[in-house]
Amino acid sequence: MSLAFRSYVGADAGAVLDRLARLRIAVFRDWPYLYDGDLTYERRYLDLYTAPRAIVVGAFDGDVMVGAATGMPLTDHDQEFTTALAGSAPLDRIFYCAESVLLPDYRGQGAGHAFFDLRETHAGSLGLTRSAFCAVQRPTDHPARPADYQPLDAFWRKRGYQPVEGAIAHFAWKDLGTAGETEKPLQFWMKRL
DSSP states (O other): OOOEEEEEEGGGGGGGHHHHHHHHHHHTTSTTTOBOOOHHHHHHHHGGGGSTTOEEEEEEETTEEEEEEEEEEGGGSOHHHHHHHTTTSOGGGEEEEEEEEEOGGGTTSSHHHHHHHHHHHHHHHTTOOEEEEEEEOOOTTOTTOOTTOOOSHHHHHHTTOEEEEEEEEEEEEEBTTOSSEEEEEEEEEEEEO
């Protein structure tokens, strides 16, 4: 399978947000997010990526979107993120790499690198000097953790990212099989561009 990657900046992203919403729900159901997603919420949230400096990178198998990654300057995103990174770098110089989702059958073909390459290039075009993302932290003894789960830490380190000590955001969402939302910690990682 050969993937094609297309970038959508600002208002152009509106053309793919419905597909991205469905992908987020499908991929984030799995470990470690265990997200019980809602299409109405997803579509409303994703409107954020039609902002002028935002980017959506789509991975396509023919005309079918099988993966996507998003990003925007940190100061254009949720305040919880800026609060978590306060003091670690000038906030107006950080690009936030938000979600990266890819259907399982398409993993291992270089999409992860393409997603970061295209977002980091976009960040550089905006004059930003750092790139950051955050990853949910789950207990190693969590009952839903697959026995063969391999964290992505080695991949992120290979790309030059390092965990930012003490930079943890907290967000709530509904896990599969639960009655309501619970708060989860998300660890920030960052690198210089």
